[in-house]
Amino acid sequence: MVNYEAPWIEKYRPTVLNDVVGNEEAVERLKVFARQGNIPNLIISGPPGTGKTTSILCLAREMLGSAFGNAVLELNASNDRGIDVIRNKVKMFAQQRVTLPAGKQKIVILDEADSMTDGAQQALRRTMEIYSKTTRFAFACNQSDKIIEPIQSRCAIIRFTHLSKAHILARLLTVCRTENVNYVDDGLEALVFTAQGDMRNARFYLTIALNNLQSCVAGFQFVNSENVFKICDEPHPLVVKDMLDHCSRADQPEAHKVINHLWTLGYSAEDIIGTIYRVCKSHSLPAALKISFLKEIGLTHMRAAQGRGSLLQLSALVARLCRCALPAYQKANLEV
Template sequence: MCPTSSLLGIDVVRNKIKMFAQQKVTLPKGRHKIIILDEADSMTDGAQQALRRTMEIYSKTTRFALACNASDKIIEPIQSRCAVLRYSKLRDDQIMMRLTEVVEQENLHVTNDGLEAIIFTAQGDMRQALNNLQSTNSGFGYINSENVFKVCDEPHPLLVKSMLEHCVNANIDEAYKIIEQLWSLGYSPEDIIGNIFRVCKTFQMAEYLKLEYIKEIGYTHMKVAEGVNSLLQMAGLLGRLCSKTAAPGAS
């Protein structure tokens, strides 16, 4: 197995991977050598081109398995030679089950809101969840929601939830105070808008209103990605969200 996230160059493909593929190994009929490349989407284009050639030459004796987070970063010639298997993100209860096992075996000091915070920040990624659990325990020795969000450096979802509540009540002044607080704490617009979206998905409100909110959040996220990422952009989002529930004629 080759962790390509730390070995990205073309030399690795030409030397280590190709040398292994060239080795003659006596195997039962129908068996092949297997090369597993983890985080293959981190490989350079040159390395991927070299890998494509290696896959062609040694296809009769060697099988290649590529694990990646973004398949669109794998060049088309390699994708066409592979059977693509897509896996969805893990459910929250699946991550919780594994976290509970780790907490019990390692005798960690953890609260329920701490586990929920880890699940929130992991976004369906088990490796991210375990990394956040370990980092919080190493940094504080006690795993609660406050410590988790300090380690992950993300806007606290309770603040974001409170901001959305003010928007639903068309209270632009109180909502703006929270977005200004998050901004002054140094959080990036990408982190803020990302957490607004994730909190909004599970926020209790009328379904039609939630769809309108998600549409506005998505539009703002697009503008932020294009570089229009000022506090004014965030304030404009709050204004549009508040207008969805404001009484007719209200200013």
């Protein structure tokens, strides 16, 4: 019989507010609501994967206890985004009678609420007014300004931000200790690095880190940087750092060799540029040179995103980075 293990991102999903990682001030506000037992309508906005919906579910679980199953309606507004959903599902749930302790209300959770149509939001505004005594509404969204003003004015707005590297590391350590995972520090650092996404958008940092951790344990039973980069199949940051070192010395031939090596390994231009960007941000280059490098990397990334990703673009990037570094490198050699 095959033993199927639950994904760790689900297994270790917080069920109480004390387990939520990061955004301490916002979570403290939610804890106050949970203690008081009477919440306002809420809008929680912030980047994807920062725990917005999970925090709302934790709040509802702590407030409603055993009544959670009957007194909570959760909808993903990116799928259920039309006016019919508001008129049918939401309105019917709001009309439903549920036995709750005194002072408690039913909760409607709308995930990705900024995807709702204007018509659906207008219909929801009216529903919020009519059933304000028995039902509370909690919206999770990436951009609160896409929620219409009449709804915003009826809600307390709480903003979440990206999880820091320290928050992700702390969560990974907790999971490693609970699952008795064999690891070394550079393995966890590599997991955080691979979870930090690219320059285009906010990525699900903690989700990616936990998924990569589980894959590494399943594949190798040991978490170190080499195994992590095998699992994630990304350009190794040490190789990219070596390329940046050559560029900082205006050593164009050696830098080209590294880029050609990465290209022959099958990495796309966007993969390589994204890793160059992340490595450059943490590289100990002089500030002025780092700014020049990041500007050139960003311009190359833009061209690659427009469909011009090729070895020619990467070679041009190396040439421009070496040109940026050449004056400072020549000056340093003259002084010596």
